[in-house]
Amino acid sequence: QSALTQPPSASGSPGQSVTISCTGTSSDVGGYNYVSWYQHHPGKAPKLMIYEVSKRPSGVPDRFSGSKSGNTASLTVSGLQAEDEADYYCSSYAGRNNFVFGTGTKVTVL
């Protein structure tokens, strides 16, 4: 149950795009189409942004998109806005009813 690997930080200017990677193994990310992404503003409850690799829950702007290739999933935030500055975590189903989160990425809007 090793954590999925994410870059510690990412940044972009308002209006630009930023992409965050999430690397696992064939036992988690690569093995299932159950990758999800969460936005976490410190002191608040995390928020589901993407589930099943690329699906957006109701109310999540279409500026947020997800994809997967092999053992690596990605979250892209297009048209960056100030309120997008937060920590982002990926998560994957890892088989046998177990789950694993990524190490987290701090997104800064310059």
Add this chain to the structure above:
Amino acid sequence: EVQLVESGGGLVQPGGSLRLSCAASGFTFSSYWMHWVRQAPGKGLVWVSRINTDGSSTSYADSVKGRFTISRDNAKNTLYLQMSSLRAEDTAVFYCVRGFSNAFDNWGQGTLVTVSS
């Protein structure tokens, strides 16, 4: 509106026990898997445990297996986490989370557990 309200956190000595509760409302509690996720100070999110709809199946992260027990009371719309043999490294904010399609779609505000002498 979905609401998940955790309680039971606090200061406990190493080796001690604590039981967390999570009161759920705004949805049919008995229809959803439920999870506990924790975040140590300055660290990332870590999945802890999950329970199926009727409580007949549970799973745990290796780091808590044998020490933590997840349970639920669907009549009371409440999720529990019984924690024993607590260690300093268990210090964290514990979140009660609703499961949805192998993701986590609603989170409580969390309750802080501090393990220290």
